[in-house]
Amino acid sequence: MAYTPLTxxxxxxxxxxxxxFSVKTFxxxxxxxxxxFDKKDYSVGPEQAGPDxxxxxxxxxxxxxxxxxxxAIGRAGAxxxxxxxxxxxxxxxxxxxxxxxNANAVKELVMAGLLLGSRGxxxxxxxxxxxxxxxxxxxxxxxxxxxxxxxxxxxIQGKTLGVVGLGAIGSQVANMALSMGMNxxxxxxxxxxEAAWRLSSKVEKMNSIEALFGKADFISLHLPVLDATRDLxxxxxxxxxxxxxxxxxxARAEIVSGEAIIKALDAGIIAGYIADFPKPGxxxxxxxxxxxxIGASTEEAEVNCAVMAAKELQDYLENGxxxxxxxxxxxxxxxxxxxxxxxxxxxxxxxxGSITAVLAENEINVIDLxxxxxxxxAYNIIDVEQQPTESVVTALTAIExxxxxxxx
Ligand code: 3PG
Numbered sequence: 147m148a149y150t151p152l153t154x155x156x157x158x159x160x161x162x163x164x165x166x167f168s169v170k171t172f173x174x175x176x177x178x179x180x181x182x183f184d185k186k187d188y189s190v191g192p193e194q195a196g197p198d199x200x201x202x203x204x205x206x207x208x209x210x211x212x213x214x215x216x217x218a219i220g221r222a223g224a225x226x227x228x229x230x231x232x233x234x235x236x237x238x239x240x241x242x243x244x245x246x247x248n249a250n251a252v253k254e255l256v257m258a259g260l261l262l263g264s265r266g267x268x269x270x271x272x273x274x275x276x277x278x279x280x281x282x283x284x285x286x287x288x289x290x291x292x293x294x295x296x297x298x299x300x301x302i303q304g305k306t307l308g309v310v311g312l313g314a315i316g317s318q319v320a321n322m323a324l325s326m327g328m329n330x331x332x333x334x335x336x337x338x339x340e341a342a343w344r345l346s347s348k349v350e351k352m353n354s355i356e357a358l359f360g361k362a363d364f365i366s367l368h369l370p371v372l373d374a375t376r377d378l379x380x381x382x383x384x385x386x387x388x389x390x391x392x393x394x395x396x397a398r399a400e401i402v403s404g405e406a407i408i409k410a411l412d413a414g415i416i417a418g419y420i421a422d423f424p425k426p427g428x429x430x431x432x433x434x435x436x437x438x439x440i441g442a443s444t445e446e447a448e449v450n451c452a453v454m455a456a457k458e459l460q461d462y463l464e465n466g467x468x469x470x471x472x473x474x475x476x477x478x479x480x481x482x483x484x485x486x487x488x489x490x491x492x493x494x495x496x497x498x499g500s501i502t503a504v505l506a507e508n509e510i511n512v513i514d515l516x517x518x519x520x521x522x523x524a525y526n527i528i529d530v531e532q533q534p535t536e537s538v539v540t541a542l543t544a545i546e547x548x549x550x551x552x553x554x
Contacts (some may be wrong), residue, residue: 167463168215170197172205175222177450184459191353197217203347203451204439217552218462219459223248223314223442225398232468235523238476238490238550240462244454246314248447252396253318255441256366257326259420260307262435266297269432273297281345286329303327308362310355310378311397312337316368317344324348333358359387363413366394377403378515384410387500392418396441399423466527466554477519479527486511487534489526489542490550497547501526504541510534523549 158513167184169190179201181189190201200207203221206228216310221243231241235411262268272298273293280286307323309316312334320330324346330396332345333352352358355378357465365387379393379402387393393416404425410416412432419428424436442451454470461467466488467478474490491497498517505512511531518525534553542551 148536150410154163155506167193167199168197169199169201170194171201172207173203173222174448175201175203175456176452179456180220182453182456182498197393201452201455201459204228209451212237212239217550218242218459220459222451222455226398227398228470231473235473235503235521236549238523238524240468240471241459241464242455242471244451244458245470247450247454248444249314249318249440251444251447252315252368253322253440254444255422256319256394256396256533257322258365259366259396259435260302260323260326263394263418264302264391264468265299267299268435270294270297277388279501283414290374302364304330305329306361308333308358308365309368310334310358310365311351312341312345312349313340313368313370314344315397317341319366319368320349321346329359330366331358335452339368347356355383357384359383359391362388362391364392364394367397367401369397371398371400375401377401377406379403379406381406381409389415389417390417392416392420395423397417404428430500446536464554466552468525472549473520474523474525475520477518477525477527479514479516479529482513482529483530485533486554487526487528487530487539487542488550488554489528489548491524491526491545491547493522493524497524498526501542501548503526504538504545505530508534508538508541512539517551 148461149219155272167188169188171190171192180190196213198215199218199220200212200216201220201222203223207230209230212234216239219234219239219241220242221229222244224245226241227241229241231379234241275285304327307328309320309330311331312320312332320332323330330348331350331352367379369378381403382404400550404427407419408427411419418433420435422437422439422441428434429436458470461469466486468474468476469478489501502512509532512528514529514532539551539553542548
């Protein structure tokens, strides 16, 4: 395995910041997020060369854009399928996201999608727009009264919503639907304890996605793109869908097969598809409602996401603390005194022994040490009494299996 070069951020004594961190941004990051970084300790913007961190939204980040200087990546949003997470892990770079920060915005758009998919709102608006040249008010009213039967819809109260994926967004969608008088069923084989706590006990648990598809009048998808979820909604699954159900996808384009949706609509298996990921071949159909990817595009969500991701980057750059990373274990330690080393390594036996041996050889006393693994990697925060010299950091970096070392 090839190890990346040392990432060496110091040395500077705790409480005496002498390093100015640089953060490179992609996309429009809300100014409130940028303002998290103290102007005298950080330089932030799209033009930063050799940055310590990257802060981005949906920009598809290429490995070549992640310079050797990069120590952390922050996604101001939920999905990280635009970041090469595996190669970051191998390089000892944590990838942070902002779980829940845009959940309310997405939930509100799903609510709109449910209503737009149930009532003749859009065709009704389009019809009225066509009457702009009609000047006689009475004639217009008469015509509209006569034609309104064409725009009749149904109510969502009493209907069943199936929510696939009950994380921060899915659980809010489920609770919202209950408050609108819907019956809610849910499926999530990997539900976290926090998500389960957030979820109303009125949400009926389904044991399989097929069972959910067979029972729901509306299905809302709230899943990340993973190997296991790519094209999850495919021809086979759609065959077991309850007749005339409508599918809402405000999660990711890749989890749904566009061809399978078109086929199921054409065959009358499903009655509608509502999504913020238009796909060629779907646009213009009456049974499809498509919009740009605007689930998280609200003032509030953009601020929440930018602030959350910026704070996570800041705490990692300054203290090595890890909160809301998708590839590093959560690990935090308050700063008290002394110096802090952080070490990333592959998760194999005797790594910790090799690391502490280097410290012992150099007569460095450990004040506090946290070690946690996640999958194939492990992360250590080590507070020490004496200031490690550059040669200590070099010796730690040279240990086989160590992928990154920082002195903070
Ligand atoms: C997310 O993953 O949080 C959403 O897809 C939002 O994406 P955006 O930051 O591009 O709006």
